[in-house]
Amino acid sequence: MALCDQSLPNVRAISPYLPGKPITQLAREMGIPVERIVKLASNENPLGMSPKARMAVDQAVGSLERYPDDFDLKSALANRFSLGTDRLVLGNGSNDVLDLVARVYLAPGRSTLFSQHAFAVYPLASLSAGAELIAVPAKEYGHDLDAMREAIRPDTRLIWIANPNNPTGTFLPYPQLEAFMCAVPEDVIVVLDEAYNEYIPPGERVDTTAWLQMFSNLVITRTFSKIYGLAGLRIGYALASAEIADLMNRVRQPFNCNNLALAAATAALDDHEFVARSYALNRSGMEQIVNGLKRHGFPHIPSHGNFVTFKAGDAATLNLKLLKQGVIVRPIGGYGMPEWLRVTIGTEAENLRFLEALEHAQRKVL
Ligand SMILES: *Cc1c(COP(=O)(O)O)cnc(C)c1O
Numbered sequence: 001m002a003l004c005d006q007s008l009p010n011v012r013a014i015s016p017y018l019p020g021k022p023i024t025q026l027a028r029e030m031g032i033p034v035e036r037i038v039k040l041a042s043n044e045n046p047l048g049m050s051p052k053a054r055m056a057v058d059q060a061v062g063s064l065e066r067y068p069d070d071f072d073l074k075s076a077l078a079n080r081f082s083l084g085t086d087r088l089v090l091g092n093g094s095n096d097v098l099d100l101v102a103r104v105y106l107a108p109g110r111s112t113l114f115s116q117h118a119f120a121v122y123p124l125a126s127l128s129a130g131a132e133l134i135a136v137p138a139k140e141y142g143h144d145l146d147a148m149r150e151a152i153r154p155d156t157r158l159i160w161i162a163n164p165n166n167p168t169g170t171f172l173p174y175p176q177l178e179a180f181m182c183a184v185p186e187d188v189i190v191v192l193d194e195a196y197n198e199y200i201p202p203g204e205r206v207d208t209t210a211w212l213q214m215f216s217n218l219v220i221t222r223t224f225s226k227i228y229g230l231a232g233l234r235i236g237y238a239l240a241s242a243e244i245a246d247l248m249n250r251v252r253q254p255f256n257c258n259n260l261a262l263a264a265a266t267a268a269l270d271d272h273e274f275v276a277r278s279y280a281l282n283r284s285g286m287e288q289i290v291n292g293l294k295r296h297g298f299p300h301i302p303s304h305g306n307f308v309t310f311k312a313g314d315a316a317t318l319n320l321k322l323l324k325q326g327v328i329v330r331p332i333g334g335y336g337m338p339e340w341l342r343v344t345i346g347t348e349a350e351n352l353r354f355l356e357a358l359e360h361a362q363r364k365v366l
Helices: 023-030 051-063 071-081 094-105 121-128 145-151 174-183 208-213 242-251 259-269 272-295 315-324 348-363
Strands: 088-091 111-115 132-136 156-162 189-193 218-223 236-239 307-311 340-344
Touching: 023 315, 051 259, 071 088, 071 259, 088 094, 088 242, 094 121, 094 156, 094 189, 094 218, 094 236, 094 242, 111 121, 111 145, 121 132, 121 156, 132 145, 145 156, 145 174, 174 189, 174 208, 208 218, 236 242, 272 307, 272 348, 315 340, 315 348
Parallel strands: 111 132, 111 156, 156 189, 189 218
Antiparallel strands: 088 236, 218 236, 307 340
C-alpha cells in the first residue's frame, strides 16, 4: 500500500514487541476462570505491590487534577545514590528511558551494539531512531564482552548491556564489566540496564552507581516494575552524567510519569521490609523451580533474575499444554530461542501449579 511505502523503512523493520499473555485473554480464549489462571510470563512480583506504596497511591488519588510533580521521587533517588538530581531521568517505565537515550544518540548513519538474546527493547528503540543494528553472537547465552568490544565501529554511538540479562538470566561479573567500560572509547555511550539489580545477592552486588564518577559515558537504568512490584504504574529511571541526563530530559515529554506512579515509587523505595520479603521469596522459589525442572529433565540456564529459562524442545506444544491448564509462561522464539520457555518465579503455590502442569504435560497428550 502506497501509504505504507511512504513510512520510514527503519520503522517497517521493527518486529512488534510480544508481551506475556494477559490473564483475561487466556480466560476468554480457553474459558478458564480467571482465579484458576497462574501468570508467570512477565517477571512481575508475585507479592503484588508494597503496602506503603498502596497507601501512597490511595492518597495521591485525591489530587489527580494536578499535573505531576517529580520533586519527591527525584530527591529520594538522589539521596539513595548520593548524586545530584541533575543526574536523574525519570521514565514511564525504564523502557521509556531506554527510548530517550536512543533518541539522544542514535540516528541513520550511526550504529548500535547489543548481544544476541538481549532484551527486545534495544533493537526496538534503536530501529525507531533509525540506527544500524549490530547484534553480537552470545557466549553461553550471555553477553560476549570481548566480541562486543571488537565489534565497535567508528560509527558506533551506543552499546546496550543488560545485567542480569532478560530473557536468559545470565550475569556478567562486575570486574569484567568494569574492564569493558575501561576499554570502550569514551565517546561511545554504554547503557547498563539493571532492571533485576535488586535480585542479586547483596554479598555479590557491586555498587555500579559509583562507576558514574569514573565513566562519563555510562548510563545506568533501573525500574520499579520488578522487585518493587509496580509494573502496571510504569515507572523507572536512568542515572548518568549531568550532561547526558540534561539531553535525555530535553527529549522527554514534560509529564511522562504520572502522579500515582511518582507517589508509589517514592514510598516503595523506602519499604525495605517489602523488598527483603520479595528477595527472599525469589530465592526460595528459584530453588523450588530449578529443582523441579531438573527432576523433570528440562535443562535450564542458571539465572540471576526473578525468572528462569529452560529448554522445552518443542516449546510451542509444551506452551499450549501449559496454557490449557491455566499456566502462562513466556515463549521466547522472538529472542532467537525457539526451543526455550521462560518462567517467572511466583509464590510457592504458583510455582507448584507450574511444576504440576509441566509434569502433566509430559505424561499426557492434552
Ligand atoms: C523488565 C525489564 C525492564 C523494565 O521495563 P519497565 O519499562 O521498567 O517495566 C528493563 N530491562 C529489562 C532487561 C527488563 O527485563
